[in-house]
Amino acid sequence: MRKYNFYAGPSTLPVEVLEELKEEIADYYGQGLSMIETSHRSPMYDSVHSETIELFHELMSIPKNYKVLFIGGGATLQFGMVPMNLLKSGTTAEYIKSGSWAGKAVNDARTIGPVRILWDGKESSYTTLPDAASIRPGNDAAYLHVTSNETIGGIQWKEFPKTGEVPLVADMSSDILSRVFAIRDFGLIYAGAQKNIGPAGVTVVIIREDLAVASPENLPAYLRYKIHAEKNSLYNTPPVFAVYAMHKVLKWLKARGGVQGIEKLNARKAGAIYSVIDKNPEFYSSPVDKKVRSNMNVVFRLPSEDLEKQFLSHAQENGMLGLKGHRDVGGCRASLYNAMPLEGAQALANFMQTFAAEKG
Known part of the structure; x- marks a missing residue:
């Protein structure tokens, strides 16, 4: 798998x-x-x-x-x-x-x-x-x-x-x-x-x-x-x-529709993740100005580093890899490049919502 x-x-x-x-x-x-x-x-x-x-x-x-x-x-x-x-x-x-x-x-x-x-x-x-x-x-x-x-x-x-x-x-x-x-x-x-x-x-x-x-x-x-x-x-x-x-x-x-087609798909993928962040402001936070949020790399933090470690560990157990933020800034990061399927972004969004409900 x-x-x-x-x-x-x-x-x-x-x-x-x-x-x-x-x-x-x-x-x-x-x-x-x-x-x-x-x-x-x-x-x-x-x-x-x-x-x-x-x-x-x-x-x-x-x-x-x-x-x-x-x-x-x-x-x-x-x-x-x-x-x-x-x-x-x-x-x-x-x-x-x-x-x-x-x-x-x-x-x-x-x-x-x-x-x-x-x-x-x-x-x-x-x-x-x-x-x-x-x-x-x-x-x-x-x-x-x-x-x-x-x-x-x-x-x-x-x-x-x-x-x-x-x-x-x-x-x-x-x-x-x-x-x-x-x-x-x-x-x-x-x-x-x-x-x-x-x-x-x-x-x-x-x-x-x-x-x-x-x-x-x-x-x-x-x-x-x-x-x-x-x-x-x-x-x-x-x-x-x-x-x-x-x-x-x-x-x-x-x-798959060229750049025009993938642009629409990329917006949906990023939107799924940002929606969870915005709906759970006490649990997830994004430091980025909303006007310039990236559709390729979604960065976010949880309330504590301990929760972030749990989040990353549980995500990996659920088949989602590479969500640790860059070593210079910490936190979490989801990269949603062209080849990431919509199902992957939706799976992460669902996991984030569930994790917030359980740990928030």
Whole structure:
């Protein structure tokens, strides 16, 4: 019996995808070898590689003047690659410091060049976000960086700043392909796959062509977006298995109504959990400003740490894993990524209601 996986990442994958991978792991469609054994230059892999890029363009309505790149190193490598490629002499990198992951991006950018924090959520303990309309990039801004969804803090941008000629850059590792938005408003988006679109090992970078072409010549080849764009993400051996699995996840998503369909489902899943929290304010509490509550990562506390330990233990006994909050903040956290079925969210909501009734 499969358990409900609420881990924040690596996270749950569609059962259908796992079954397909199991079926094909030793012999891919009668080819006599596995996809993870074949050459990344072979027609067998090339078709998967190309179709995965096409699926991104289709599902996210990505304009033709954007490149979809597959890069290793996780989103963590992008914390450095973004300023390395976009931060030019005489310009400043601007950041919205919305939580832990935004803070890590800031720290790495500061090793590359000047950084300006336009907004810092420290005073609110990173439980809210600024009004998007209030954010105004400076005249010398090379780009403005936001973290679309803070996995640890459970906050999510519902609308994004309008930055005009200044490229808007976003770390979308934990909510890419979970909701509809306009790609053309961004210059660059990056996302580690392991939360919403596949297994760990590949990072997706969606970059406007003019920004990719302008990569500095004095960077090592692998650190230049231009090289990855020119070589169609085949400059070196790509993370073949991760791309292959991601290809299946994208087809799974397309068959379920695409991003529009999954956005509605994600709202129902998150709504089921937040409803229990709001109906039991003396037992459950969420520190997050309701206007920016994440649909991907629901964070909450119980009246005491002892009750939280009991809650986590009983949840695990009932087949629900990964509900412990991040070590930096404690409490509880339910990650509701695309592949989490509605039944899983409803099972957790029912368990929470029962637990509150018994222990409250």
